[in-house]
Structures are given as C-alpha cells and as structure tokens.
Amino acid sequence: MNPKKTFPKGGVHPEENKLSSDKPIITFPIPKQVIIPLGQCLGAPAEAIVKKGDEVKVGQLIGTAKGFISANVHSSVSGKVSKVDEVMDHTGYRKPAIFIDVEGDEWLEGIDTSDKLVGEITLSREEIIERVRSHGIVGMGGATFPTSVKLSIPKDKKAEFVIINAAECEPYLTCDNRLLLEKPHEFLVGVKILMKAVDAPKAIVGIETNKIEAAKLLDNIVKGDEYYHGIEIQPLQTKYPQGGEKQLIKACTGREIPSGKLPIETGCVVVNVASTFAIYEAVQKNKPLISRVVTVTGKSVKNPSNFLVRIGTPSTELIEAVGGLPENTTNIINGGPMMGKSVSVNDFPVIKGTSGILLMTDKEAQPRKVGNCLRCGKCINACPMGLEPFLLCRLSKNNFFEETEAERIMDCIECGSCEFTCPANIPLLDYIRYGKNKTGQIIRSRNQK
C-alpha cells in the first residue's frame, strides 16, 4: 500500500466515536408503510406517475425526473399506493411524497435479486450512464447530486482519475466502512464500471487509516487479481474534512480545483462508496436505488447498528430497532455530527441521502454560551479552503455581500471546521451559510442579466 497522504491546509480531528464499526449490516425488515419523498436529490423534485390505488412492485418507477439535474424515484416495496400527498421532511416543511401500503415483496421482472457476483461488464459507456440515470442514482454521501450528471463528461474535458470517497471522515458514521468490509468484490466491480463509464485509466480509493482493515482487505483483492488492474488503494490521514471533494482530490492526486470550477477541471470524477455499490447493482443486476445502508448510532444508544434499509422507511422504526429513543434525547441528527442537520421532527422517512441517524442526549448537545470573537485566528487555521471564517461571518451578519464575494465566500465547503474549533462558540457556519446563500442569489441574478 502507498504511504498515507492528506490535504495540506487546515482541518480538525473530532472524536471519532465509530461505535458501530464492528457491527455487521443487518437487513432491516420491510415496514408496513413506506413514505417515498419525490424530492430526494439536489435540484428539481421528480413528478409522480402513479396515483392512489395503483399496484406497484419493488423497483417500479413511480416518479420521473424533471429537468437535467433531477433523478428518478422508484418504489422500494410492493403494494398499493395509499395516497400521493405531502409529508414533513426533516426540516419540518411539507414536500410531495408517495405513500405505499406494503403487501408482500414482489419484485419487478428483470431484476437480479441473488447475491451472486457478476464481474463481467457487458454494457457500453453510454449504456452505463443511461442505466445510472434511469435507475435514479444520486450521490449517497449526503449531497445527493445526480451521479449521471457527474459521469456525463463535457466533450472538451478528459477524465484521468476516478476517485472513490471512502474517507468517511464524519465521526460516528460507519455505513461505508461496513459496506467495504462486507461487499468488497461488488464495490470493486462498481469502480471498474465507473472507470469504463468515464473512460479513465486509473482509479484511486481514498480510505482514512481508522478503517485500515477495509483498506488492507481491498488492497489484497486488488493485488491478487489482474481484473482489478488500475485500481489503487490510498490510505489517508484521519482528519476532517478528508472526504470533502476538493480535499480528497488534493490528497490523492496533489491537484487543486480552481475556484468556482468542477472536479472534472482537474481530470477527476469523485464518487462515494455507497453510490459505487448502487451503480454496481444498477448496472450488473438491473436494480434501481431502492435501499441503502444507514448507521443508527449515539453514545447513549443501547445497540448502535448498521441497517440495510428500504428507502422510505420511517426513522422511528430504525430508532426503535436500536433500543428506542434514549432518555433525555434532545437532538436527532440526520447525517453525521459535522455536516448533518439537526431535525425538527423525529418522524421522517429515510431517503437516498440519509447516511446516518445520530441521537444525542442533552448532556452531549448542551448549548454552549456564545461569546465575542477573540480574534484568536483558530478558525483561519482550521479552514481547509484557506478562507477567513471570522471575517466572512462578520460581513454576512452585516449584509455586506459584495465584500463576502470578494472574500470568496462561494469557495466555502460548509464543513464546519471553523465552528468546531471556535473557543467562543460563535455559530460561524450559520452566518456563512446565510451569506453564501445571499451572495449566490446576487451572482445568479447578475449572470442572468
């Protein structure tokens, strides 16, 4: 294996707390009713093509993508559509969703449900991208960007590397780690498919050293089989945000994405582990994205676990399965503790981007007293993008959006390292997100003119 690498600037190292890293993935029982939101990806929500009373099978298309940046939605269960209505998502706002009452487990014809490994890639480049698009695959790390858009490389660019984000730098989350340990062959075939899809000669799998077991396992497989030629396992230092797209490319290839540009500018395509596995299932087994691995964890949780869950399963059932909501739980976080969002309702459906559900008690999530800025500069040291978070915070607070643009607020990756390290507990990221949102609006309206 290569010596371990890292990104050069900034970053923090929060307590890892990978409580469920040795818990095997359990296939979660199919719930009685699933709620499948139509907006599960970045961009426009899908349009429902089923109506109340329709019979659906597992894998059936129930929502079609609307627009270029949008993804298809498939039924994750078989049964009857009970209603097409709105459901409260984790923000508390109502979004359109399809409610399905489960009856049996009948799969659509043509889907291979066996566990057999299919290594040979028979589809062509275009067919692979079309399959990824039609099967509704999105970035499953949390950003939920449609993967087919990522794989459609502009004519004047060329992909040199496929980079697999197996860093899983978020504390607590272990779903990618478990997937690598339990389905390494399937994962590596997925990488081969990606290499074929973007016509890249080389793939780098970046893994943090706290998952050295998985890294060694993959390395042995790759070295022992000529079929996996071109795939390289790259250990990375355990540091947050190692899995950030820009940081990962910098660590793995030494290249830097220019400000405001996409990763393809450096010849890289970055895909998440869970997405790679989903691509394998879509291309080799014709299985749409209807299930994902979710880590349900927390320090006070009785039995932190990794579940293979059908999309649309209510979060309450998952919490029940790990021993119920612990006493004094004040925060339920959708995702990891750094990038995840604290939810305002505790009953929300699992969607394609739900990588984890983290439960925190009042002691862990105690609100800390917000002080004044000490000008200590810790946030500047922590920022992996080389920005000045304290300045951006202050400018955003006072609505100086021309200055925030000049100070490159749009380069912020919203990793939260600054807020994590701030000794005065200032909600830096909140203000920066607000400023970024407003600055983005200004830039977009200017470009339209």
Added chain:
Amino acid sequence: MNDILLYSLIVLGVLGGILAVILYIVAQKFKVEENPLIDEVESNLSGANCGGCGFAGCRAFAEACVKSAADKNSLAGLNCTSSDMSKVAAVLGLTVTAEEPKIAVVRCSGTCENAPKKTHYEGADICAFAHTLFAGGSGCPNACLGLGDCVKKCAFDAIHVDPVLGIAVVDEDKCVGCGTCTKACPRGIIEIRPKGKNNRRIYVSCVNVEKGAITMKNCKVGCIGCQKCLKECPFEAIEMRGTLAYINPDKCKQCRKCVDVCPRGSILAVNFPPRKPKVEVKEEVNNESKE
C-alpha cells in the same frame, strides 16, 4: 533654537495664508447654488432615511418636494408621515390633503402560548437563515420566527420581539408605515395597512396557507380556511386566498361580525372598546320601549 521656532512659524503661517486664499477663490468659483428651502424642508423630516417614500433618503425627498412645489405648486404624489407632510407643506406655503395614516401589522398570533414550541433553535439569530433551515419551533412554516430581522431593519425603533410572546410586536405610536420591515421578513408576515378610524383595525392575524387539519395541530389560533367569515361579511370585504381569509381594508366597515363568527380567533379587532354583552343591550331596549 528660537530661530527655528520663528522660521517655522513664519513659513507655516505664510503657507496657511496662501492656501486659505486659494481655497476661498476655488470655493467662490465652484459654488453650488442650492435652494435654502431644501435644508429647511429636510430639517422637518425624521431623517431616518427609511425609503418608504420611494426616494433615496430624506434629502432626496426634500429636493423632490421643493421642486414639485416650484413646478406644479402642489405636493401631489409625495408621501411621508402625515405629521411630517403638514410641516413640510407649511414651510413651502402649501396645503396637503392628509393621506390616510398607515401602520405595519404583524399577521401572526403564534405566541409561545398559542403555538407551543416543539423544537429548540440555537444558531445564528437571522430569520432569513432560520427560514431556510426549518419550518419553525411550532411546526408552522408561515409563523413568525421571532429572531428579529424586522427589528434590525426598523429605523424608528417601532417593532420589537416580545420576549414573553416570542413574536414581533409593532409600537403603534412610533410606526410610520414605511414598509421596511415587510421587505425584511422572509415569510411575508408583516403587511402595511391603513391605521383605520380612531386607530381601530380588523385583520386576519395569520398567513398560514396549509390545510386546516395540519394548522390545528400546530397553532391554536391559525386560520383554517373554514370560510365562515366570508359568508358572514355583509360588505364583501373578505376574500379567500387558498385556505386563508384576507380582509380588504378598503371595503371593511369594521362591523366586527367576522370577529364574532371566527371559530379560531384568527381575526383580531384592535383598539375597539370592549363590547357590552348582547343580552343586556336587548333588555335595555325592551325596558325603554316599556317605559
């Protein structure tokens, strides 16, 4: 030693004198003739530069007033608060027909009591940010978030977030109805309405457009769109905007029938004297007729 002091005094003194002369000549040559009335008009304005009149600050408004008075001999189309306008008119030797005074109205009654908080928000105290993040403590996506974007924008110190109620409250005496707060509110809760006769106003204190069943879960006083007020109103002043009733202030005759009929208490009647119970009124009438 004394020489140095003397020389420097002479040099600097002479230099100062020459420069003063140059400055005087330049000032005379490039003098801008400005109507002294503008200054006088401006001194009669509040100086808050709220922009409610549509001009870039009070100075620009004063200039427009003086120009309009000179050209058209009227102040038509120029609006500030009625008290300020009468002062301006007096300075310019004109009379103005008093515009109906306006006031900002916070159309939400989702106080801590009426719409109990289910979640706790900690983070940046910006409504616009919290609005993008979540639906709000009570679960109502149209409720006042109470973080005070309107308070920060108000130049007259006329709107505050009540610490007990948890929602924005307008100070009737200070508000001039400039409309700055309506633009600041990310949820469009605040509306500029006529102040009304004797300062009395009737309005639907809710902007929630969700279905009735959902509204009832979140808030005790949210409008559920039952349309009872619509049927009751004799002046056709109420219109339905989806599942939300809206009272048109131009048509409303302030009869308060809608207030009585509203099952949710969403319609507020402000500054009305307390009503005598209906039964008593009838009895009095009967007694009079008997006598």
